[in-house]
Amino acid sequence: MRVSAYVILPAGVLAVLAGLLGPVPPSPASDGKDSGPVTGPGIVRGFDRPARGFAPADTVLRRATPAAEGLDPAPIDAFVGRLEDWTDPARGADQLFPGATALLAHEGAVVTRHASGDAVRYARPGRLLPPSRRVPARTDTIYDLASLSKLFTSIVAVQQIEAGRLRLDAPAARYLPAFAAHGKGGITIEQLLTHTSGLPADPRPPLWQVSGGLPARKQAILAARPSARPGARYRYSDLNMLSVQLVVEKVTGKRLDVLVREGITEPLRMRDTAYRPPAAWRPRIAATSYSVRPDRGLVRGTVHDDNAWAMGGVAGHAGVFSTVDDLAVLAQALLNGGTYRDRRILGPRAVELLAHNYTERFPGDEHGLGFELDQAWYMGGLSSPRTLGHTGFTGTSLVIDLRSRSFAILLTNRVHPENETPSINPARRALAQALARSIPVRAPGGGRSWFDGPTVGPDPGERDPGERDPGAAEAGGDDSTLTSGRLPATVPGRTAGQLLEGGPLHVSYDAFVDADDTDRFVLERSADGGRTWQEVPGTARSGHHGRSWERVHAQLPGGPYPEGLRLRWRYTATALAGGRGVNLSGVLVTRGTRVLLDSDCPGAPLTAHGWHPLPPPWPLARAAGLPSGGTAFGCPPGTGPGPGPVH
Known part of the structure; x- marks a missing residue:
């Protein structure tokens, strides 16, 4: 609760000075400490209080509703509704995939686990199965993970x-x-x-065209010619992980599938995860494409990727089948620092190797060991330098956010029955965005606040759906504005220009900016009634800013302003943007000891276009034991359209 005054009395002067010069309540993320997991019904750490370090090693997944965990259920419910649309064949071109299973978890709580559509819908391209022969997608449906398999190779x-x-x-x-x-x-x-490494993206010729069986295909991997010198460029390549497979098999004397089973799936009790799944699993396995070349027919229960198929179904870049539940255990083990239920697969320092950015010299292609980092094109609102994950060509994605101790898993069969389909990246981003926006951000002062964030739309210029987004600059953007009325309010016998003369104006506000580097949040001013606007120097913000609140200060000249002064906060999101969005609160405009605008006062003249006002307090804050906020001290009763009387 901020202190302000509207009548100049000795005690009032002291109150104003206390409000202007006293310390702003610190952001929960700014104390440099991690209080550990927040537990109890209705209590949540908050997106603006990022965790430091790993979750406690004894964290075990449990089922819970979003509301019971202090999350806002509305964004998650909205995603579930969209998932139903994306799997509905009646949507025509808007259908993204026949079937899907999604899972969201935060601080050890699985808050969403939902399946939609069909695991098997087609007999071949253009031929729908009759409804009685279709296989519905379930929460325990087993999917071909495609390139998510690279994560298992990397962990090994x-x-x-x-x-x-x-x-x-x-x-x-x-x-x-x-x-x-x-x-x-x-x-x-x-x-x-x-x-x-400089290796090309794929083996040439494809491994399935190499005769001589598995020995000849391994030799073809070893004999691959580089396309660039090592370290000169980033190029996503299946050959890299096929080469890693051969290395780990050589140094251990064991096949990759054995290493994955002994080192990952058995310790973590991932009972539905394997290369070359047994025939008994087939009723639960989602179908992929209908393969003509090579002639494999409808692929179901064998690996979709032809090069992995040529390697006998066990390959460094593809071949693993799994469920959302098993992948959730793996994700939580990494959040725990490599341990789950007292079974350790990696030490904490080894997990940090997976999450360390080794490719800073290639902006936009941040990469740990096997894991991608900070990729907004599918990580959406969970993207940050401490977010790791991967996607798969069959329509899969895994996003693990170390800062919020959250993860999002989407498994689909988007290649069923053919590979060329619309990009599913909007669905990947929407899932991560739903979880990010369900985690509350609370204004430091507990008063009125506003929020806006990027929308999840189509992918302009998509070149490789389901696997890599080109990261090309998107045209256009979406502007949201929060605009003040004329400052100051009219006072009989004095003009607006006279009221603003006599000294500089001070503007301050709380900003939480978690956005893409291409987004922009800035304060602007107008001295001609809003016809033209000028940027206020020093107020532009973009990027992640460590997921913490910042008190922004700016100084404006005292006038004259014959037509008064207007301020507006403008947020511009690109067509494809990462980050949760921007929160704004605690707006205070003063000249000397006179308060011209306090956003916490009822009727403060602020008009939102695109911004979403959040009620004071955040709806779940009371359950979380947070201060209730409310009207700023000193706001006169019955304040009308202006910020209150000026004396």
């Missing part, structure tokens, strides 16, 4: 680094001398795991 590689069998900076040829062919002798394990 880091396990070998922990065990001392691999060195991150060592050339792969140290372990596989034949890999040095065609000038590849200097490519390191790190470069393979971060896609900076």
Whole structure:
């Protein structure tokens, strides 16, 4: 609750000075401490209080409703409704995939687990199965993870680094001398795991066209020719992870599927996760595409990727099948620092290797070991430098946000019955955005506040649906404005210009900015009744800002302003934007000891276009034991359209 005054009396002067010079209530994220997990019904850490370090190692997933965990259920419910639309064949071109299963979790609580559509809908392209023969998607449906399999390969590689069998900076040829062919002798394990090796994207020719069986196909991987020198560029490549597969198999003497089973799925009791799933799983497996070349017919229960199929279904880049529940256990284990139910698959320092950005020199392609970092095109509102994840061509995605201790999993069969489909990145972003916006952001002073964030729309210029977004600059944007009335309010016998003369004006407000670097949030002023606007220097903001509140201060000249002064806060989101959005509160405009505008006063002249007013307090704050906020001290009763009388 802020202190302000409208009548100049000695006590009032003291109150005003206390309000202007006293410390602003600190952001919950600014104290530099992590109080650990927040527990209890209706209590949640808040998106503006990012966690530091890993979750407690004994955190175990549990089922809960969003409201019981202090989350706003509305964004999650809205996503579930959209998921139903995206799987509805009656939507025509707006259908993104036949079937999908989604899961959201925050601080160990699974708050959404929902399936929609069909796991099997088509017999072949253009031929729908009759309803009686379709297989509905379920929450335990097993999906082909496609490139999410790369994460399992990466974890196995880091396990070998922990065990001392691999060195991150060592050339792969140290372990596989034949890999040095065609000038590849200097490519390191790190470069393979971060896609900076210089290898092309795919084997050429495709492995399924290489005769001679598995030995010949492994030799083809070793003999691949680089397309760039090591470290010179980022290029996402299946060959990188196929090469890592051969390295870990060589140093351990075990096949990759055995390493994944012994090192990941068995310790974590991921009972529905495997390469080459057994026939008994087939009724629960979602179908993928109808393959003509190679001639495989409708693919269901065998790996979709043809190169992985040529490797016998076990490949470094593809081949793993799983469910949302099993992937949730893996995600929570990483949030816990590598442990789940007293079973450790990695140490905390090893998990940090997965989340460390090794590709800062390639902006937009941030990458840890196997995991992608801060990719707004599918991480949406959960994106940040401490967010890791991956996508898969079959229509899968996993997003793990270390700062909010949350994760979002979307598994679909978007390639059923054919590969060329609309991009599903809007659905991926929408899922992450739903969770991000369900986690509250609370104004430091507890008073009136406003919110706006990027919308989740189509992908302009999408080139590779389901796997990589080109990251090209999007045309256009969406502006939202919060505009003041004329300042100051009219006083009999004095003009607006006279009221603003005699000294500079001070503007301050609380801003929570968690946005894409291409977004823009800025304060502007107008001295001609709103016909033209000028940016107030020093107020422009974009990017993540550590998910913390900032008290922004600006000074304006005292006038004259013959037509009065108007202020507006403008937020511009690009067509494809990451981050949760922008919150604004605590607006205070003063000249000397005179308060011209206090946004916490009833009737404060602020008009929102695009911004969403949040009631004071946040609806769930009372259950969370937070202050209730309310009217600023000193606002006169019955305040009308202006900020109150000026004396």
